[in-house]
Amino acid sequence: MSDEPAGIDPTSSVPKHLQLKDLLGRMISDGLGPGSPIPSERDLAEQHGLSRMTVRQAINALVADGRLERRLGRGTFVAQPKMDVQIRLVGFTEDMRRRGMTASSRTLSFERIHASSALAGHLEVESGEPVVRLVRLRYADGIPMAIERTHLPERIVPGLVEAGAPESLYHYLAEEYGIVLTWGEQSIEAATTAAEDAPLLGIRSDGVVLIMARRSFAEDVQVEYATSAYRADRYQLWVPLAQAARPIVRNP
Structure with missing residues (x-):
């Protein structure tokens, strides 16, 4: 039986994409400066045992909040604070x-x-x-x-x-x-x-x-x-x- 990746609680009533959003938000607050890349969707999915769709939902929410920005062909980066x-x-x-x-x-x-x-x-x-x-x-x-x-x-x-x-x-x-x-x-x-x-x-x-x-x-x-x-x-x-x-x- 494999262990659930740290940070994601499968028994929680909070949807997994919101749990991941919170984890990524704390990662940004704890030291990722503006312009820093975040792990790819594939890496995040493998690390946390999630589907790519779930990871994409979390990232989309942070992009909508202005905390992340996508750069075509380059990946996703911490956005400049507004x-x-x-x-x-x-x-x-x-x-x-x-x-x-x-x-x-x-x-x-x-x-x-x-x-x-x-x-x-x-x-x-x-x-x-x-x-x-x-x-x-x-x-x-x-x-x-x-x-x-x-x-x-x-x-x-x-x-x-x-x-x-x-x-x-x-x-x-x-x-x-x-x-x-x-x-x-x-x-x-x-x-x-x-x-x-x-x-x-x-x-x-x-x-x-x-x-x-x-x-x-x-x-x-x-x-x-x-x-x-x-x-x-x-x-x-x-x-x-x-x-x-x-x-x-x-x-x-």
């Missing part, structure tokens, strides 16, 4: 600090431009009105994470261009202009990275990014229109949900 992007009105620097990471930026351009008709519509200003544009490459622990393009009507931040690009824009707005952002709205969509962004982000020219377009307000005054291209291979969205509010107007 950071949650919490949708809230904070700057990049503060967001990274809350995650226990060190944020840094490289200013790509900081200038005065005149609003195009499209930008004017986003900012709710007149076409041709002076606008401050700040373009930054954002890093977390030294890894490029996003390219952020921020636009502010110059009439509400006079002298900002001459003062130079601030390290933390939201903090600077509060300290120097008394502008505290109170609410905003944001849209998110997946897209292929722009040709000029790919080398800066360290991804392929056909890589996928998450485009976040945000309008931010101080009470009823629009302060900012920003678009950010986040690396989709390093970010995932985390959105807190609450019970739907009751309708204001009752149905007859």
Whole structure:
């Protein structure tokens, strides 16, 4: 009578593919770094006395969870961890600090431009009105994470261009202009990275990014229109949900 391979309990009510998923998950947590290969399906099946189908189910579940990734013709590898992007009105620097990471930026351009008709519509200003544009490459622990393009009507931040690009824009707005952002709205969509962004982000020219377009307000005054291209291979969205509010107007 052969012994059951260590780690798989044939008497358990937990399906074997979930037991294997847990074993592989612990193996990843206990020391397999990003990019490390895991054993082949055949080796895992032989090691744990399981069918290839059962092994494939466990691996598929970890791929769906973002912990493993398949590379065509090469095998299955530990995936790079993704950071949650919490949708809230904070700057990049503060967001990274809350995650226990060190944020840094490289200013790509900081200038005065005149609003195009499209930008004017986003900012709710007149076409041709002076606008401050700040373009930054954002890093977390030294890894490029996003390219952020921020636009502010110059009439509400006079002298900002001459003062130079601030390290933390939201903090600077509060300290120097008394502008505290109170609410905003944001849209998110997946897209292929722009040709000029790919080398800066360290991804392929056909890589996928998450485009976040945000309008931010101080009470009823629009302060900012920003678009950010986040690396989709390093970010995932985390959105807190609450019970739907009751309708204001009752149905007859």
